[in-house]
Amino acid sequence: MASILQVQELVCKVSGYTILNGLNLTLEEGEMRVVLGPNGAGKTTMIDMISGRYKPFSGKIIFGGKDITGYPSHKTSGMGIGRKFQVPNIYVSLTVYENVMICSEGYRSVFGSLFHRPSAKDEQNFVEILDLIGLADKAQDEAGTLSHGERQWLEIGMLVSSNPKLLLLDEPTTGMTVAGKAKTAELIKKIAKKHTLLVVEHDMHFIRQIASKITVLHQGRVIAEGAMHEVENDPKVKEIYLGKGAISNA
């Protein structure tokens, strides 16, 4: 399996602080990777760099064999990198259905979208996605009326609609109830069958439910990588999470 994403020696400095300090990460195609780390470890910044929100100070990001370091966000999205924000970012005045519809793959350019009308097959696809995220019965509701958890799912649905090769999920269960998190875990597992996923998370219990390879970040570098049980028992990880009595559950 080819590696779809390679992050090499990524460095990010902001206002004198070095947030990422030589980050290295390789993601295989079809993999689901969880990135873990205490606050300030650089998880969101790493996603910012990959998705093109900010430019790195130095280092390389290679996606699908192409060097995309410094590419702006609309370009990385066009190449198939979908990014979910920590705070759900949806279109509040559009309906749930429209939110999913508007993100469908293709027809991104001005002239491309001017004359486009979705086909019946497209519409069926949207309904399937709405089913997947559990919001089919709210399809005609204004997205602004959704609860926080529902908004998270909607955003995931929007990303799925855009059919990305790589999905970057930044703390997708923030603010959810335990039941909500369980549902999200199921959703993520279903998505993982067809897409490559990089999930940033805090909640160990949730991570256990989606169970996969884990990368642990600390102060801008990778300090441990491996399966759940390997990482759990890694002394370095234990030190940064539990060493001073800190608890890893969010």
Next chain:
Amino acid sequence: MKQVLAFFPRSGLIVGAVILAFLVTYPFYGAEFRVSMLGMFLCFAIFAMSVDLIWGFTGILSLGQAVYFGMGAYFVALSLKISYATVNATRYGGTLPDFMEWNGLTELPQFMEPLKNIYFACAMGLLFPLVFSFIFGFFTFKRHIYGVYCAVITLAEALILEQGIVEFQAYTGGFNGITEYGHFATTGFFMVILAITVGVVILVRMLTYSRFGTILKSIRDNEMRAEFMGFEVANYKMFVFCVSSIIAAVAGGLYAAWVGIVSFLDAGPGLSLESVIWVAVGGRGTIIGPVIGTLLVKGAEFFLSEKLQWIWQLFMGALFILVVMIAPDGIVGSIANRLKGKGTDTPIYKALQSFKNMFGSRAVAGSSDKSTSSASDKR
């Protein structure tokens, strides 16, 4: 034809047909000065729709759209004036427009020669705004300047153009503007204006009731999300901005031909801000809203300013404040909300509710607290 009609909801078509019937027949029985007013209002309504396109749908607040209205107006007025002057000698006896003469020009400036041809002038009146708005859009949107920054820059743009027009009075008629060039206030031309109004309504509807339109709304709602979904937001903004400027220029050209007077006021921040209020009152993000808003506000001005000028101005100022605070969706917007059963958290709805409750069953507590707490939540 059927495809075009498909863009509108049934109710909209019926209401539209009624309004159209009224407007089409009015010139035949209405008093002349009222018809003249109505024609002017329709020009403004076209202008208002152009503002709604970029503001209501895409979220770009430009406080300088009158710049494009003015460009269209001035090109047409200049052309008509130059042609008129060659035939009708002014009191100075020459063949030059009067404002040129009293500024000391003895012959028509080279670069203005082609304006004698009205078709050329119209073409320029469309080309100039297009190029100008494209360049402006390029500098503003490509660098992600939006929100208040964009609003303020467009305001400055309008102010500077206004001052420029007054300054270069030899070429523009300056403070007095361009007057007396034989205007086309005929029933036939009224129909032309009406036809173009309908045309713009259809055009804007087709643009916005489509994937393209939904994308515009998504940019308005959450620009960052759109950017991260692969939409090059700057391109979309530039496109609608250019389309809007052309529509505004058309409105300006029609206005110049219909009304017969054009001045710097038609290109400055005053008119620009007024147009925003028309859209806000009528309902932004709707298409018929701006038309209704324009007709209502302009109509009110017509009646109120006959009495005391200051009453009208006070009303205008209050309108800016109140519309924004209590009825942000405007008239048509609020009606649409009511019909769809949403929009129950706008202050005007709550005000009506509590009013109703005062006379009916026991009032539900806390409705006025919610608006302040949700305002501070979102911050």
Next chain:
Amino acid sequence: MRTRCNTATDLVPMLNDAIISQVMNGFSIVAILLIVSLGLAIIFGVAGVINMAHGEFIMIGAYTAAVVQNFLGGNTFISIPVAFVVVAAVGVLVERTVIRFLYDRPLETLLATWGVGIVCQVLIKLIFGPELYYVGAPKVLDGAFQVIGNLPFSYYRLFLILVSIALLLITYILLYRTDFGLKVRAVRRNRSITGCLGIDTARVDLVIFAFGSGLAGIAGAIVAPIKTVSPTMGFPYAVDAFMVLILGGVGKLVGVFAGSVVIGESETVLSFIYNNVIGQMLVFITIVVLIRIWPRGLFGYQER
């Protein structure tokens, strides 16, 4: 808005002299811009609202000076603090009735405050009528002194410059050296957390708005002697202030200073070479181009 330089007397000396004289003229223009923009900058920097009635607040300050000096026998030194208080009070009124509800909607605030500005103009016209008022400078500041050869520099202009520096310092001290200033900066950085820490963010907003408005009042009182007082005098100053903010950037006081310097000097020099209106156009075009490089202004928070 500002007096066109009198080229008739400058034609004779060498061009160098003329340019230097313009640059010095520019100092007082810069000072005016600084005073006029400071209030707006603080309000925008902290609360993110643009007060479109800022010009009218300046105008009210000028009218206050007119009342104090023409009807109550005061002079500029008195009308400055009085104008501060009066316009700050107006600011409190506007904040409580209008702005307070619109903090999360900056574009709407723009429109609503424009309406406030119109209302202010109408009320002033009703009270004072549309005639122009003239406000005199204090006698003690009459006259000029010689600077660099025989170029005169009026005492009042020097006074202007000193006041602008003083206001800048006072604002700096308020924001960076007081407890209150710390709260203000905390609110600016992270409003919700600061609220959670028990700081009354609504009160901070109110005080800041009042302070910024008061500064506008001072600006009005201080420019009243050099500009005729009329209901519409404020708008051009407001637009200038906006440009200073856009160019200089919001968030640091040095941005307001830099913006004022760049715009003030270039407008003065360009207006001298061409004329007022062309000078303004050129400055505007320059700003639009510069914004391309620094979208949030010279000293704003830039994208990484």
